[in-house]
Amino acid sequence: MKEVRFGIIGLGNMGAAHVGFIKNIPRAKIAALCDIDKAKVDALAAKNSVKAYYDGVKMIRSGDIDAVIIATPHYDHTPLAIEAFKSGVHVLTEKPVAVHKADVQKMIDAHKKSKKVLFSAMFQQRTLGHYRKLKQLLDAGEFGEVRRVNWIITNWFRTQRYYDSGGWRATWGGEGGGVLLNQCPHNLDLFQWLFGMPSKIRAFCKVGRYHDIEVEDDVTAYCEYPSGATGVFITSTGEAPGTNRLEITCDRGRVIVENGKIAFNRTESSVSEFCKTTDKIFETPQMWNVDIPYQETGSAPAHQKIIENFVGAILDGSELLVHGEEGINSVELANTMLYSSMKDKTVTLPLDAGAYAALLKGLVKTSKFKKKEIKSGAVNLGSSFGK
Numbered sequence: 001m002k003e004v005r006f007g008i009i010g011l012g013n014m015g016a017a018h019v020g021f022i023k024n025i026p027r028a029k030i031a032a033l034c035d036i037d038k039a040k041v042d043a044l045a046a047k048n049s050v051k052a053y054y055d056g057v058k059m060i061r062s063g064d065i066d067a068v069i070i071a072t073p074h075y076d077h078t079p080l081a082i083e084a085f086k087s088g089v090h091v092l093t094e095k096p097v098a099v100h101k102a103d104v105q106k107m108i109d110a111h112k113k114s115k116k117v118l119f120s121a122m123f124q125q126r127t128l129g130h131y132r133k134l135k136q137l138l139d140a141g142e143f144g145e146v147r148r149v150n151w152i153i154t155n156w157f158r159t160q161r162y163y164d165s166g167g168w169r170a171t172w173g174g175e176g177g178g179v180l181l182n183q184c185p186h187n188l189d190l191f192q193w194l195f196g197m198p199s200k201i202r203a204f205c206k207v208g209r210y211h212d213i214e215v216e217d218d219v220t221a222y223c224e225y226p227s228g229a230t231g232v233f234i235t236s237t238g239e240a241p242g243t244n245r246l247e248i249t250c251d252r253g254r255v256i257v258e259n260g261k262i263a264f265n266r267t268e269s270s271v272s273e274f275c276k277t278t279d280k281i282f283e284t285p286q287m288w289n290v291d292i293p294y295q296e297t298g299s300a301p302a303h304q305k306i307i308e309n310f311v312g313a314i315l316d317g318s319e320l321l322v323h324g325e326e327g328i329n330s331v332e333l334a335n336t337m338l339y340s341s342m343k344d345k346t347v348t349l350p351l352d353a354g355a356y357a358a359l360l361k362g363l364v365k366t367s368k369f370k371k372k373e374i375k376s377g378a379v380n381l382g383s384s385f386g387k
Contacts (some may be wrong), residue, residue: 001028001066001314001315002027003028003029003315004023004027004028004066004090004311004314004315005029005064005065005066005067005071006028006031006067007031007033007059007060007065007068008032008034008069008071009034009059009060009068009069009070009071009072010071010072010073010076010094010290011037011044011071012069014071014303015035015069015094018071019044019308021301021304022305022307024300024304025307025308028307028308028311030048030050030336031051031064031236032051033045033048034055034056035054036055037188038052038054041054041227051064056083057080059094060083060084061079065089066089067089067091067092067118067310067314068080068084068089068091068092068257069092069094069122070091070092070093070094072097073174073175074096074098074176074181075174075215076108077094077107078099078103078106078107080270081093082106082107082110082216083103085111085113086110088116088117089312090117090118090119090314091111091118091119091120091324092123092306092310093121093327094122094309095122095186095327095330096185096306096331097121097183097328097330097331098331099176099331100335100353100357100360101331101335101351101356101357103357104327104328105328105377107119107324108328110243111325113253114334118310119324120306120320121323121324121326121327122322123188123189123190123236123330124189124302124303124305124306125186125187125302126189126190126321126322127219127302127306127359128302129295129296131190131194133292134255134257134262135193137292137335138195140162140340142252143248143251144252144271145227145250145272146195146227146229146248146250147229148229148245149191149231149247149248150231150245151191151244151246152234152235153234153235153244154236154239154242154243155237155239155241156179156185156237157240158237160211163212163213166217168369169182170211170213170215171213171367171368172214172363172366172367172369173217173368173369174367175217178213178217178237179217179219179235179237179332180259180334180337181334183235185331185334186236187233188329188330188333188334189219189326189327191330191333192330192333196226197333198224198225199224199225200224200229200349201223201333202222202340202346203219203222203338203340203341204219204220204221205218205219205337205341205342206218206219209236209238209373210236210239211237211238212236214368216338217238218235218236219234219236220232220253221234221337223323233337244258245258245351247259251270252266252270252298253267253287263289263290263292264291265290266287266288267284267287269285269286279381306321306322307322332350332351335356336349337349338356339355
């Protein structure tokens, strides 16, 4: 294979944008497009001289494509990915990988059976220089033991008009959740990528605190880690201007990641050793204020970098930046936060996937989104929960 023939299912904001990204990537081309909006897909397909489809399964089985980007509403991700794996088609799915943990596991199991195709996820924030540098330094132990993590990520402001723009938006039946399932999968992915998975979570999720919606738009979660470290994760779509501030307390000081900068207040000695050995009563360790430099890898948009990497992995066998299997972690974090809040209790991880799926199934039954089919993939929503 000398080039990768892509099909895209779902031509909303992100799906349509991916068309442009692929055009800029050597050894990649658009081969087919799919959406339930016939006029939209016909126009975009004609503009790009490719075949139009109105059913995702038919496109996957057509033989016209080598790889598919799934950019549909969330519930479609699982059945479409499974169909692609069965058909020998590589899969790059938008976030979240799936709505709930059990569905991601179905995708992982199907991928294992496929053997020759790749599975990746659109977690493009992993390509950003400051997060890649932070990951490198954490893995190398440059900050010492992590004691506490606080991430306030509230610059996801959305208006009521945004939520009213699609009947599936911010509904249990159409989207499977709110800020945790739509906006924050990126941050939850980074949270687990950088710090690993917690062992316990106690969360407080406010449903419709700022908007007329049936899902969460405000979340505060407390996490405990196997090492004894703790974490707080706060997010909302109702605050403006909002904040994106990640603070890490560690044995060699404090790291603050904000506005694309990494500031390290580095102690000259280990804080724990200083605490045990100093003869002083009120003094703290001497400290340096360090702005940690980093470099971006190229000037391409972050989404495009993920697709470029995906193409390289298919054609050259290079390492994926994001393995699709890792997507289960951010989904599990979101599910656990919702489950903890709804059950009003601390939840020990790993989350019982079946228990959460049952809870979500009940919420879907009461959802105002009652449409039975999402025809971009010709998949019944109920199939995500089994019969």
